[in-house]
Amino acid sequence: MQDMNPTDVPGDSREVLLHLFDGTQRKVLITDEETPYPEGKLIVSRTDPEGRITHCNQSFVDMSGYEEDEIIGQPHALLRHPDMPAAAFKDLWETVKEGKKWHGYVKNLRKDGGYYWVYATVIPNVRNGEIVGYTSVRRKPSQKKIEDAISTYASMS
Amino acid sequence: MPYQFTVSPDFGPDQLANWHIFNTWLQRQLAIDIHFETFGSFDAQRQAISEGKVDIIYANPYDASFLVREKGFVAVASPHHSDETTVAVPADSPVDSIESLEAGCRIAQTDDPDISMMGMILLEPADLHSGNTKTLVQDSYIQVAKALIQNNADVGFFLSDAYEGLSNLVKSQLKPLVSSDIQIVSHALLLGPPLLDRREELQDRLQAMSEQPQGKNLLDSLGFKDWKPVDEEEMEFMIDLIDALAA
Ligand SMILES: Cc1cc2nc3c(=O)[nH]c(=O)nc-3n(C[C@H](O)[C@H](O)[C@H](O)COP(=O)(O)O)c2cc1C
Numbered sequence: 203m204q205d206m207n208p209t210d211v212p213g214d215s216r217e218v219l220l221h222l223f224d225g226t227q228r229k230v231l232i233t234d235e236e237t238p239y240p241e242g243k244l245i246v247s248r249t250d251p252e253g254r255i256t257h258c259n260q261s262f263v264d265m266s267g268y269e270e271d272e273i274i275g276q277p278h279a280l281l282r283h284p285d286m287p288a289a290a291f292k293d294l295w296e297t298v299k300e301g302k303k304w305h306g307y308v309k310n311l312r313k314d315g316g317y318y319w320v321y322a323t324v325i326p327n328v329r330n331g332e333i334v335g336y337t338s339v340r341r342k343p344s345q346k347k348i349e350d351a352i353s354t355y356a357s358m359s
Numbered sequence: 360m361p362y363q364f365t366v367s368p369d370f371g372p373d374q375l376a377n378w379h380i381f382n383t384w385l386q387r388q389l390a391i392d393i394h395f396e397t398f399g400s401f402d403a404q405r406q407a408i409s410e411g412k413v414d415i416i417y418a419n420p421y422d423a424s425f426l427v428r429e430k431g432f433v434a435v436a437s438p439h440h441s442d443e444t445t446v447a448v449p450a451d452s453p454v455d456s457i458e459s460l461e462a463g464c465r466i467a468q469t470d471d472p473d474i475s476m477m478g479m480i481l482l483e484p485a486d487l488h489s490g491n492t493k494t495l496v497q498d499s500y501i502q503v504a505k506a507l508i509q510n511n512a513d514v515g516f517f518l519s520d521a522y523e524g525l526s527n528l529v530k531s532q533l534k535p536l537v538s539s540d541i542q543i544v545s546h547a548l549l550l551g552p553p554l555l556d557r558r559e560e561l562q563d564r565l566q567a568m569s570e571q572p573q574g575k576n577l578l579d580s581l582g583f584k585d586w587k588p589v590d591e592e593e594m595e596f597m598i599d600l601i602d603a604l605a606a
Binding site: 242243244246248259323329346 | 484538541602603
């Protein structure tokens with residue numbers, strides 16, 4: 203995946219090297235700017251069986267800060283924030299590949315280096331007994347759940 | 360024996376009269392005998408479905424998952440109209456955001472499973488769930504409004520269309536906190552196993568409905584612009600979404 207572009211990230215930022223599951227690396231730039239979850243909305247995306255994004259709704263586009271054509275075809279690791287422990291995503295993938303639902307609190311990285319928290323559910327799309335893709339629906343988490351997640355994730359990494 | 364048509368029990372009596380006319384239209388289009396049956400509650404309707412007593416249904420998205428995945432129904436079409444949920448409190452309530460609602464609060468709602476699911480999701484940011492709130496089931500959205508106005512409930516869940524349809528006098532005594540904006544989820548017309556071979560034909564007729572004066576009038580009275588065909592994958596996607604939300 204492409205490194206983040208400094209011209210997309212306004213203000214002070216820190217550079218972090220992410221080590222992705224497939225062995226590749228991505229240079230990301232992060233800021234402390236939180237974008238509040240949009241009231242009443244769901245952030246929805248779907249992928250093919252390999253995890254490449256095939257569809258996303260307008261809230262997904264708005265919150266990510268990317269244009270839709272920069273998102274489609276990419277893996278969700280486009281949103282991977284360095285504060286998220288790799289173990290959380292390992293658990294996600296193991297769960298959904300078994301055909302089960304996964305839930306968790308996720309801190310996502312925006313194109314502008316800022317972040318937003320979601321409560322995410324990921325489910326496999328099963329058609330005629332086969333997994334043909336995955337769908338994720340994210341909703342607004344409570345402040346308390348975010349604080350719990352921050353301390354859990356800090357102790358995991 | 361005539362076939363049975365029913366609609367999701369979330370409609371009031373005025374609407375049911377229009378659905379009765381729709382049933383007449385359906386009979387003419389498919390040239391079959393269809394009886395329009397209504398149920399007083401979601402439970403009674405589910406029971407009838409389990410007993411195989413429903414052949415055509417205008418179902419809410421929540422029931423649609425059960426009908427398609429467990430009962431062999433197929434989706435035919437859906438109106439351009441999404442189902443959204445509004446959460447409101449009494450106008451004089453000190454609460455002015457979801458986050459200021461507290462554990463122990465009393466929730467007035469109908470037995471509509473879609474709206475109660477979405478309503479509870481909208482309360483999650485306040486760490487509220489079925490375990491720390493009290494649910495007061497009402498017979499209609501008017502009753503939900505009354506429960507709030509009379510301070511018998513602290514917060515109420517409404518189908519957004521029903522909220523909008525309340526009189527100004529009633530609305531002036533309520534304060535909406537948030538409305539969902541999901542867009543993807545809507546009711547759909549479904550055919551049961553005995554009528555599966557009529558699906559395409561019905562889809563064509565429904566699509567043509569808005570082009571005929573009579574059909575157009577009927578659509579208007581149901582509050583729809585037109586019917587949009589729904590293919591299997593679209594329906595499966597909506598069901599996956601509901602499934603993810605229900606967890
Ligand atoms: C349907 C679906 C949605 C996902 N959504 C996100 C997301 O919003 N943010 C995120 O960081 N990872 C998400 N993931 C996990 C990523 O695929 C990936 O595992 C993660 O970003 C960590 O990257 P890595 O596995 O390449 O190390 C999602 C996975 C699936 C299957």
